[in-house]
Amino acid sequence: MWKHSSFGEYEVRSAYNILLKDEALKSPVELRPPHIPADVWQLIWKVKTPHKVNLFVWKLMQDFIPTFLTLKNRGISTRSICPICDEGDESTSHLFLHCAFARACWHGSTLPIHTSDLSNTSLQIWLSNIILNFKQMDQVRMDYLRSVFTFLWTIWNHRNLVIHDGITPNPIEVILTAHTLPCWLKEAYEKKESHDNSHRGNYSAYQNIGGPWDLIVKVAGARTKRPRRTAFAYEATDLQGIVIFLGTASSGASIANAAAQEALVEVVVKAKGLGFCRILFMCSSRRLAQVCNFNYTPSCKVLFVSRAILGYVYSAAKTTTNVPGPSGRARI
Numbered sequence: 001m002w003k004h005s006s007f008g009e010y011e012v013r014s015a016y017n018i019l020l021k022d023e024a025l026k027s028p029v030e031l032r033p034p035h036i037p038a039d040v041w042q043l044i045w046k047v048k049t050p051h052k053v054n055l056f057v058w059k060l061m062q063d064f065i066p067t068f069l070t071l072k073n074r075g076i077s078t079r080s081i082c083p084i085c086d087e088g089d090e091s092t093s094h095l096f097l098h099c100a101f102a103r104a105c106w107h108g109s110t111l112p113i114h115t116s117d118l119s120n121t122s123l124q125i126w127l128s129n130i131i132l133n134f135k136q137m138d139q140v141r142m143d144y145l146r147s148v149f150t151f152l153w154t155i156w157n158h159r160n161l162v163i164h165d166g167i168t169p170n171p172i173e174v175i176l177t178a179h180t181l182p183c184w185l186k187e188a189y190e191k192k193e194s195h196d197n198s199h200r201g202n203y204s205a206y207q208n209i210g211g212p213w214d215l216i217v218k219v220a221g222a223r224t225k226r227p228r229r230t231a232f233a234y235e236a237t238d239l240q241g242i243v244i245f246l247g248t249a250s251s252g253a254s255i256a257n258a259a260a261q262e263a264l265v266e267v268v269v270k271a272k273g274l275g276f277c278r279i280l281f282m283c284s285s286r287r288l289a290q291v292c293n294f295n296y297t298p299s300c301k302v303l304f305v306s307r308a309i310l311g312y313v314y315s316a317a318k319t320t321t322n323v324p325g326p327s328g329r330a331r332i
């Protein structure tokens, strides 16, 4: 007998309302988040992500995530410094927006979020504004919020691996996971809706959306003014990080982006020849990523990342500009 509902039956909604009330009462005034419009709490649950992700965002908005600062404020921990950058208290705003690690993750993502514009904003205010902007949950807005929610969730999971398993903070892992996860979730929800509507479970129309990828390729194009040369470099690895193939070549293209595009074509031909079908490219040109994602099939995606993430692949492209002419192709 559930005394909090009119018919005595357990209802998730009434449990949620009690929880909301309880937590608000338990929370000391100084720890309460800034005022969040009432609509936000309902809208969080409308975003189609696994329940644990919605719950995570709900806790985030309440500032109930156990960051070091929260634990210290509640007398559970003595330290509050961010374990990743060592440069500030690990509040939710620091962890997800202002930490150098978080900034690198957002910068490398395809989401149009610029953390440099948010230096004086709390995570809760920023997130509630985003959620309220997307009140009408059409497909595009749903996809966007799903991506933001999973991105936050991925940063949190990665932070926990750093603290508890001692892994090295790696923005690429966050970017890749957060990039492919919404694709899988979208696919899963569309399958579910398709199944709910038809009761036949015919999923064939959705099988080509998003990951999982079987090859991850870093691509870079470079150009020097004197002598005026362009070149590209690429490195293809499998999901375990094992290098499958790599290459550089000087290019006949006049701009670095076009050289990188030549690399994309060369990689696709090579990868398909080796039996790899689902390729995720990482390149530092936002423009190229936009253009290619328009033209390529869903089995190839181009992810815009910062040049720092491309590391030695970019250096290799730069070095290859010293190799004379398109005929002087060199392999590494």
Ligand SMILES: [Zn+2]
Pocket (backbone or CB within 6 Å): 082, 083, 084, 085, 086, 087, 088, 094, 095, 098, 099, 100, 101
């Ligand atoms: Zn930090």
